[in-house]
Amino acid sequence: MEILKPAAAGTLESSDAMVTVEPGEEGIEFELNSTVIHQYGNEIKKIVMETLERLSVQNAKITVVDKGALNCTLKARVECAVFRANSQKENLPWGGVIQ
């Protein structure tokens, strides 16, 4: 998928993460701000990159402000932001690329 317009998903509340995506030109530009960056920074990056790959997003600026979200939450927020960036609100591929 392509990132057609800026979009955000999630919140800044505890145990959640706010994920924002913007159109990018050269690959994935990843920025992370997390309360547990020293403990889980690499793990968070891995989850985000895997999710983007599954959605076939090749170019994007993505920012994650993490407030201690679980992996499943992170994944869901990334997926949501990407689909919002495509204005796709219906006929979502549950069980397909959204797992």
Add this chain to the structure above:
Amino acid sequence: MILAGNPLKGKELEKLKQFLEKMDLEYDEGIEYSICILDDDYRIIATGSVEENVLKCIAVEASCQGQGLSGIILSNLIQYEFEKGRVHQFIYTKPKNREMFEDLSFYTIIENQSILFMENRSTGFRKYIEKMKDETPSDALEAGKKIGAVVMNCNPFTLGHRYLLEQASLQCDYVHVFILSDKRSFIPAEDRFRLACEGSKDIVNLIFHKSSDYIISAATFPTYFMKDKVEASHANCRLDVELFAKCIAPELGITERFVGTEPDCGVTGVYNQTMKEILPEYGIVLKEIPRVKNAAGIVSASVVRENMQKRKWMEVGKMVPDTTLNYLKKLQI
């Protein structure tokens, strides 16, 4: 319970204003969206608002702090901004809130005793400075040159603007000209920028920049765009002047700023006055250039707009260069 409005009106707005007053904040008239969290008795316990790409009037009742309410408010405001396509956001708040907003991933641009100004990009301001330097010929960045600055909206570009640029250009080696980027003017920002460049292209030592969000914008000087509705005492322009003097001028070696005289004592008059007070502290001289008066009277962009509405092209032609006149005629068809 959540209460939101685009913006709030009537009794709800009154309630919000009272709450903000209690929190030592003032409701800004330019606000377009507000959200409040209410307790079981429908009292406001937390709130935040948006004006353009600026998050402001954010407050949490003292007895309810530490429950993560500011996170809820901010998430909601950021979501609102993204839905509007505004990715670069600013916060205008008090210095004591610094840590809280840093936790929510905002970065400080400038801070003084009363105001803290932040943005959501770690390198936003730095990148703006670098971009301006890229737009500047290298010898204009060398030491020992006399560098001036002019900030103008040019809505539209008139002979008055041109006169100001001519005067500045005669007194300096180079003059940086910042054309406002705000979208709320009658003429779109891109066109204002182009007309200013075209109308002064024979003056060789001018360097044009877009003012972006850091010079006279919704973020730094919100009342500029509502100058007809706001009292001068609420001009709220100190931050703009300090940011210019402390963080922008030194990067480009600017030591003089040129403005046209303001005949009335409205918001722009207060702005000039504030510059007169603050700029010298940072080694910058403010030079007021008297406004041009020609056969048609004092040249002013607002008079041009009035005459244009009435299709008095002869009158318009006396106050603007041909490039602007041709553009305005096309606009009218």
